[in-house]
Amino acid sequence: MKKILLIEDERNLARFVELELRNEAYLVTVAYEGTNGLELALQEEWGVILLDLMLPGISGLDICRQVRAIKRTPIIMLTARDSIADRVSGLDSGADDYIPKPFAIEELLARIRVVFRRQEDEAGEAKEGKSLLVFQNLSVDTDSRMVRRGTELIELTKREYALFVTFMSNVNRVLTRETLLDQVWGFDAPVDTNVVDVYVRYLRNKIDTPGEASYIQTQRGIGYVMRR
Numbered sequence: 001m002k003k004i005l006l007i008e009d010e011r012n013l014a015r016f017v018e019l020e021l022r023n024e025a026y027l028v029t030v031a032y033e034g035t036n037g038l039e040l041a042l043q044e045e046w047g048v049i050l051l052d053l054m055l056p057g058i059s060g061l062d063i064c065r066q067v068r069a070i071k072r073t074p075i076i077m078l079t080a081r082d083s084i085a086d087r088v089s090g091l092d093s094g095a096d097d098y099i100p101k102p103f104a105i106e107e108l109l110a111r112i113r114v115v116f117r118r119q120e121d122e123a124g125e126a127k128e129g130k131s132l133l134v135f136q137n138l139s140v141d142t143d144s145r146m147v148r149r150g151t152e153l154i155e156l157t158k159r160e161y162a163l164f165v166t167f168m169s170n171v172n173r174v175l176t177r178e179t180l181l182d183q184v185w186g187f188d189a190p191v192d193t194n195v196v197d198v199y200v201r202y203l204r205n206k207i208d209t210p211g212e213a214s215y216i217q218t219q220r221g222i223g224y225v226m227r228r
Contacts, residue, residue: 002047002116003027007037007063008078009055013101017050020105026112034058041067048115050108051095053079061093068094074115078103133168135226138207138215140168149207159184160203167203167216167226176223200224 004026008014014030021028026047031037034057041049041063049067053060064075076097091098097111131143140147147154147164156164162184166175177193185195200216208214217225 003029003045004048004050004112005029005031005037005040005044005046006050007031007034007041007055007060008050008052009033010052017105017108020109021112024109034060034063038063038066041073042070046073047119048074048076048112050076050078050112053077053081061089064093064095074119076108076111076115078108133165135168135171135215138168140165147207149209154206156203156206159199160206163199163203164207167224171226174219174222174225178223180223196223 002025004021006014006017006021006028008017008030009032011032014032018028018030029040029044031040034055036057037051037055038058051060051063055063060077060079064077067073067075074096075094076099077095078099078101080101096115099108099111131141133140133142137150138148142165145161147156147161163180166180166183177196180196181193184199204214204216207216215226217227219225
């Protein structure tokens with residue numbers, strides 16, 4: 001569930017916003033003064049913080065600065081102070097957005113949706129990046145299981161693919177035959193280490209460029225390494 005921290009000392013407004021957010025299925029926590037709000041902001045992880053500028057205890061600007069010093073949590077400022085200078089001050093303190101009071105709840109909800117949509121997009125991009133393994137001009141997308149040399153698609157068997165991904169995930173690391181056997185075939189597999197040599201040869205035949213050095217180097221007496 002998406003978590004929102006609302007720091008607002010106007011209790012009627014805070015209650016109204018809280019109910020509207022809960023109606024949108026957000027998990028909402030409310031703080032009515034700056035000190036408690038800052039503690040909650042720093043102690044827990046939030047999808048977004050809605051922060052009033054004028055608060056008892058610690059001002060919204062000070063809260064924003066302290067949160068931004070150690071966290072990237074999106075902050076939307078809510079305030080009756082609507083001058084250009086106030087907006088600039090809030091944004092310079094680290095706020096991501098600024099909504100002057102009074103505001104339409106529909107606009108606030110829309111801006112919150114933008115924040116969460118951006119987070120989902122960034123998470124998707126991060127996941128996509130993690131699924132792509134690259135070594136020189138070889139690549140493998142572990143989500144789609146597509147292996148390429150440059151733009152050329154390479155077809156691998158299930159065992160060859162598992163061996164290839166193991167090498168691509170351990171570039172520059174020497175892997176013993178026993179390690180490869182354990183990771184690709186399983187610790188209890190009824191085969192010996194010679195099968196590793198056979199499959200490395202199969203894999204080289206498919207991924208290497210004829211006439212050029214192999215991507216997978218032999219470490220005599222030890223095993224193999226894919227090295228930059």
